[in-house]
Amino acid sequence: GNSVTQMEGPVTLSEEAFLTINCTYTATGYPSLFWYVQYPGEGLQLLLKATKADDKGSNKGFEATYRKETTSFHLEKGSVQVSDSAVYFCALRPNFNKFYFGSGTKLNVKP
Amino acid sequence: DVKVTQSSRYLVKRTGEKVFLECVQDMDHENMFWYRQDPGLGLRLIYFSYDVKMKEKGDIPEGYSVSREKKERFSLILESASTNQTSMYLCASSSSGGGNYGYTFGSGTRLTVV
Numbered sequence: 001g002n003s004v005t006q007m008e009g010p011v012t013l014s015e016e017a018f019l020t021i022n023c024t025y026t027a028t029g030y031p032s033l034f035w036y037v038q039y040p041g042e043g044l045q046l047l048l049k050a051t052k053a054d055d056k057g058s059n060k061g062f063e064a065t066y067r068k069e070t071t072s073f074h075l076e077k078g079s080v081q082v083s084d085s086a087v088y089f090c091a092l093r094p095n096f097n098k099f100y101f102g103s104g105t106k107l108n109v110k111p
Numbered sequence: 112d113v114k115v116t117q118s119s120r121y122l123v124k125r126t127g128e129k130v131f132l133e134c135v136q137d138m139d140h141e142n143m144f145w146y147r148q149d150p151g152l153g154l155r156l157i158y159f160s161y162d163v164k165m166k167e168k169g170d171i172p173e174g175y176s177v178s179r180e181k182k183e184r185f186s187l188i189l190e191s192a193s194t195n196q197t198s199m200y201l202c203a204s205s206s207s208g209g210g211n212y213g214y215t216f217g218s219g220t221r222l223t224v225v
Contacts, residue, residue: 043117044201044214046214089154098156101153103151103152104153
């Protein structure tokens with residue numbers, strides 16, 4: 001079946017620290033992988049995506065690489081800011097229409 | 112700018128009321144979805160629709176129904192609201208053009224049932 005597992009939060013970092021949020025998946029076929037971000041009181045916004053193995057998605061300083069051999073899509077950022085405080089969701093979309101989301105990881109960045 | 116619009120940001124309803132949550136998208140997307148989001152449980156799929164007048168149950172359809180009479184509009188209906196339906200409700204839409212396309216989400220409706 002299809003599922004996504006994310007590291008549990010909250011993750012608390014100081015400003016300018018390095019961020020990693022782990023995401024692993026199980027899937028049938030060859031899914032596309034996504035990271036979404038949810039700021040307080042808002043809906044989810046697409047942060048980045050990768051559609052095939054070894055692709056790297058990137059946006060706003062965040063990166064994630066689609067690793068088929070380890071079934072992972074870890075989110076990284078070299079230097080976080082207070083404005084990055086949000087909940088981050090990893091998701092996969094198999095070759096049909098439904099998405100599968102992880103449970104979300106809350107990130108708190110302190111000045 | 113493409114949009115998914117949910118009719119209300121905050122809603123308070125009484126137990127037993129029939130509640131309608133409306134979602135409209137302007138992207139001509141085929142697929143529309145309703146999720147609820149609860150602390151510690153992530154996003155759970157309630158219902159989805161691949162086309163007009165078409166609907167399929169998600170993971171937690173009990174207590175809910177949906178309507179899609181027009182392509183751009185997908186309504187979630189709570190037939191008789193209960194306190195355990197207090198939650199954040201998120202609508203999303205996507206193109207059906209294969210796995211490369213992401214969802215576009217609305218801003219959410221925070222429903223409180225008292």
